[in-house]
Amino acid sequence: MHLDCRVEETLGEALRVFQPAIWQRDCQAVLRIEQAPDIEATLDLTPGAMGLADLAWAKRMRQFGPDAADTIAARIKGDWLSAYPKDRSGIQERLIGALRWCDDRGVAALLSCWESLDDYGRSLAAMVLGLLGAHQSADRLWACYQTTRSAAKDLFVGPLWGLIDLGDNRAADALVELLDDQREYYEKYGFVSRVGDHRVVLPLVFELLRGVEEIKPDVMWALTGVAHRLGRDVLHQQMTGDSDAQESHSGNVELLIDRLFQYSQGDVERHFETFYTKDAGSLLALAKGQSLIA
Structure with a gap:
């Protein structure tokens, strides 16, 4: 599903030039789509729109504008x-x-x-x-x-x-449920960075303490996004809780908070770019690691 037409069109042109074998494989399907006389004819070609033909099909459909919707x-x-x-x-x-x-x-x-x-x-x-x-x-x-x-x-x-x-508030509730259920999915930390609230702070900290190295960077970036939304004081309160915890862990908490605020919200958005732009290209392909030229 292509959501950034500029990226897709640039990719298509580059593949034609630098991957001639792919172009040779797909050129007949591409030409049929480009020469389709109307929207009905273009839709008839949808099932065979694979590889470069997929990109050509999306471009042809955009040419019909909003009238294509019905x-x-x-x-x-x-x-x-x-x-x-x-x-x-x-x-x-x-x-x-x-x-x-x-x-x-x-x-x-x-x-x-x-x-x-x-x-x-x-x-x-x-x-x-x-x-x-x-x-x-x-x-x-x-x-x-x-x-x-x-x-x-x-x-x-x-x-x-x-x-x-x-911007529906129920999304934050859903993220808390999924964290409580320990549900693993590709988009987890990107979503949390965007709308996670105070309830996700401790689960994220516990994930850091689990010591799974491959997820630590994403956990930290997600926690940084949450930190910028909550502010330093609220974040500190969520991490410490009761007075006993404040005394025994205050130094470590301050170090972690200092580390989080070394980075800006812009840094978070660059790390999780796919989740912050409404023009992200082929979101499903990115999530699954699929190739657009397969």
Whole structure:
């Protein structure tokens, strides 16, 4: 699902020049998409839009502007998707990603076809609704989060990300629940850095004390983001608690707090860049380590 058109177009041009084998593999599909006469013809080519053709398809769809929204929604709500059971997930990614560029009409389209999407599609749609600032969808996203949070796959990430982008206070509650459940997922520390409140301080400190080296940098950056939101005094209070703890651990707490405030909020946002920009490219591909040219 491509969310930064400039990055994707630059990538596509670079691959044409520097990876001629990839271009040779995909050029016929790309040309068919570029020469598609209208939106219906372009949508017909969605199932085969792989590799560079995926980038060409996204670019072609943007050329139709917000008027594409109703036609995309009609494809999702109709029987067309059922003809491609093996490709359903990829098709949903492309269609929902295209609605990202349809502004308010994209919001209306996503809400109208919500029930026609599977859980994976709703997770993606929730992300796009958050990016589009669709505050009217917040209750729907919260219900989606509650439905998916116990699933084996991390489908709850989409609605949670949407709620975070909407500034919904329930996102902070969800993060606390997930920390209490010790749920591990790729976006954990980026999310906490954005909206974690005072309740996440001690769980993050305990994670530092566990001594798992590979996660320590992300834990520290997440805690730094929380620190800048809370301020030094509140952070100190959360870390120390009762008076006995203040006396026995005050020196260590001050050292940790000093270390956190050596870095700015801007530093946090640069570390977790994917989670702070609304133009982040191919968020799902980044999360899964997938290649855009596969």
